[in-house]
Amino acid sequence: MKKLINDPKNVVDESVAGFGLAHPDIVTVSADPLFVARAQGASQGKVGIVSGGGSGHEPLHAGFVGFGMLSAAVPGPVFTSPTPDPIVAATLASDGGAGVLHIVKNYTGDVLNFETAADLADAEGVRVVSVIVDDDVAVKDSLYTAGRRGVAGTVVVEKVAGAAAERGDDLDAVAAIATRANANTRSMGVALTSGTVPHAGEPSFVLPEDEIEIGIGIHGEPGRERIKLEPADGIVDRLLAPILEDLPFASGDKVLLFVNGMGGTPLVEQYIVYRHAAEVLAEKGIEVARSLVGSFVTSLEMQGVSLTVTRLDDELTELWDAPVETAALRWGR
Amino acid sequence: MKKLINDPKNVVDESVAGFGLAHPDIVTVSADPLFVARAQGASQGKVGIVSGGGSGHEPLHAGFVGFGMLSAAVPGPVFTSPTPDPIVAATLASDGGAGVLHIVKNYTGDVLNFETAADLADAEGVRVVSVIVDDDVAVKDSLYTAGRRGVAGTVVVEKVAGAAAERGDDLDAVAAIATRANANTRSMGVALTSGTVPHAGEPSFVLPEDEIEIGIGIHGEPGRERIKLEPADGIVDRLLAPILEDLPFASGDKVLLFVNGMGGTPLVEQYIVYRHAAEVLAEKGIEVARSLVGSFVTSLEMQGVSLTVTRLDDELTELWDAPVETAALRWGR
Structure with a gap:
């Protein structure tokens, strides 16, 4: 460790x-x-x-x-x-x-x-x-x-x-x-690696060098399946499909698209994920009205991301835009 | 990779x-x-x-x-x-x-x-x-x-x-x-792991599981020395001493203390580093007037941090505090 x-x-x-x-x-x-x-x-x-x-x-x-x-x-x-x-x-x-x-x-x-x-x-x-x-x-x-x-x-x-x-x-x-x-919010994540709980000293789970876990929990709880590592766009498709089906989101919806890093994944990768997620939403006629990209809900040093989509109405949009002044989110005041 | x-x-x-x-x-x-x-x-x-x-x-x-x-x-x-x-x-x-x-x-x-x-x-x-x-x-x-x-x-x-x-x-x-x-700014970093340049496919350097590199560059360039992993406080001491001696910073100085994550190190660790760095500065009579903690200058998914200390005068403080509205830094507008 x-x-x-x-x-x-x-x-x-x-x-x-x-x-x-x-x-x-x-x-x-x-x-x-x-x-x-x-x-x-x-x-x-x-x-x-x-x-x-x-x-x-x-x-x-x-x-x-x-x-x-x-x-x-x-x-x-x-x-x-x-x-x-x-x-x-x-x-x-x-x-x-x-x-x-x-x-x-x-x-x-x-x-x-x-x-x-x-x-x-x-x-x-x-x-x-x-x-x-x-x-x-x-x-x-x-x-x-x-x-x-x-x-x-x-x-x-x-x-x-x-x-x-x-x-x-x-x-x-x-x-x-x-x-x-x-x-109005749905999320799903993927892990490339496990975090290690400090007092445990060993990774919470072990993923082979060529495998990832789709649907991971933020404590390393099991997800839906382990698959071979594949290009980011394919992984985004696997995360977005169940999110969009679930609410379900529909053409014409305005949404907040939030790409969240799991702690060990740098921004350069998070924006690659954002790009394809935004593309998929655009293809489906879902308007990304607001966005957030960064490591906000992490799992120690886990490598991976989660996608969150929130369907916005006018009031939720206004409340999202309202001034905030915290250590991790700050704008508009 | x-x-x-x-x-x-x-x-x-x-x-x-x-x-x-x-x-x-x-x-x-x-x-x-x-x-x-x-x-x-x-x-x-x-x-x-x-x-x-x-x-x-x-x-x-x-x-x-x-x-x-x-x-x-x-x-x-x-x-x-x-x-x-x-x-x-x-x-x-x-x-x-x-x-x-x-x-x-x-x-x-x-x-x-x-x-x-x-x-x-x-x-x-x-x-x-x-x-x-x-x-x-x-x-x-x-x-x-x-x-x-x-x-x-x-x-x-x-x-x-x-x-x-x-x-x-x-x-x-x-x-x-x-x-x-x-x-008026001095920095020094430490790496626990190497990032991997995507088109290279292999880590830029290899650190044994029990070693870290003090003085790492943000492209993985060699630093000052490789040492055995030790508690965070000792690592902070090793980074801060050469920073403080160099300017040199002196008792009575007002500074900005900036703990920067290298990409793969989560905030929970960055704040442990911040804590001891702030303690050391306080012991030396150096006033931390402003702070910044987060992964702002990364080296792909490298695990590690750097410390930056800037001696502030009134004008630099005012300019630091001035409104900013960018994707990564945002306040006060």
Whole structure:
């Protein structure tokens, strides 16, 4: 295992500490219980938004804390859900009197712990509504999931919900926006190599030098099939077809096309993937109205990408375009 | 070789095409001769800024084309300088009547080809001034370089020069800012693994599973030494010491601290590196006034990082903070 780390058991604490040091204008880090909140504190009168989950997917979630997006993020151990305690603390710290939305990727541990935390926060007088993200079309049920997994589409849900909260929508309205974004979002990924969980020390799975895994999960969970490595355009076709069939997307739709790097795949390859995905959508009469390319929901140093397509309506487009000022997404303010 | 590419000889063309499709509001791509320019065209009355060099370092340079930074970027073949022709075309397209600054990383091929292009543009009536970036303290002279190499500090030089041009400085003033930024910037990198040039098909160099290369170049050129893999903090010490001694940086200095990923190293590790680098600077009484963390000057899928430290004065700080709107850096507008 070759990584730029110190003691494997300190990876998350040290990385989050470095994140806090690098972005003091945007975030503040609570070391114990561990969570990341906006430097400015909760916005009075506005809905707070908290997300979180296992670490190893950076910049998700802490990179999305800031104006126009999350109020706080709760990083668990690598690929392991945070316990309810820090989620409760982050929730209370995010309440500006209008309640708090939990955005939870659909993994059993996350769902359970966020549910417990929501109950505890409720008991403290903070109303919590939860929205589950389950955008991955690759498989139904998985290693850590009943139902579909939540993957890169989480970025879209967090962005539009954050914008809705920032403009002053109430908790039910923000939850409805998040639900609508999730309902209109589909993703699927591919792995060329596996990441290595630091305290495990060995790759999570082994792919032969000439094979790739279609439909990979962001924790290295099995996908749909292993196939021989083929040109990027063919791989894009394999990812896009199930995404487009599933919603289904149709000619005339306006969409956000999001190419997400898995951590070890550089931009030069991500844009090759983007090119063909945009071509395929154009052929089908689907208009790419917005785009995002970069490594936003990673799986440690895994090489691979995922594709996410979100069907946009006017309101979702407006919320996507709204100003955002976080470490990982920043525009328009 | 496992990459998300099609024919290795089309990597640059397809990636740049994808880049253009993804960011039509920011850039426009000229396919032949190949260069990337601002979607809005040259800014009348303002100095144009053109950079470029071999591909494989994305988002450098095309990712920095846009308001407040570059006017145009010229991507060569992977790790190979562009020829003078596209540089001339990009230069002419960037002239708004106030002349054009070339920002050139110090590699023999780039320096020669930009020089030729500057002469040709001059002959067309466009005044060109060139600034060479040579921030890498690792080695004196290298595989493709006489003198020091230009590496991640290029981002800083391009950002502040772009801001100076945007506020209306004349060509000599913009060149002076770029020169000052370079003079106050020092960098050094480390590789854990090698990238693979697509048309070569084999890694550029081979590091045993327990070794790393200190002082690596962004094309995999040899650094200072190969050592056994050690904890991240020790590696940071080895990179920072020669950087700080070189300028030298001193207690009381205000600096920009930039941790740059080499392409295959995820953010979770980059922030562990940032944490200790910030600690070391704090111990030395050097104030980290600004920060940047991310993969901005890469070497294909190389695993590793570089550290860059720039000594800031008030004007450089103001220019760093000025609004920028490019695919890879965006804030404040």
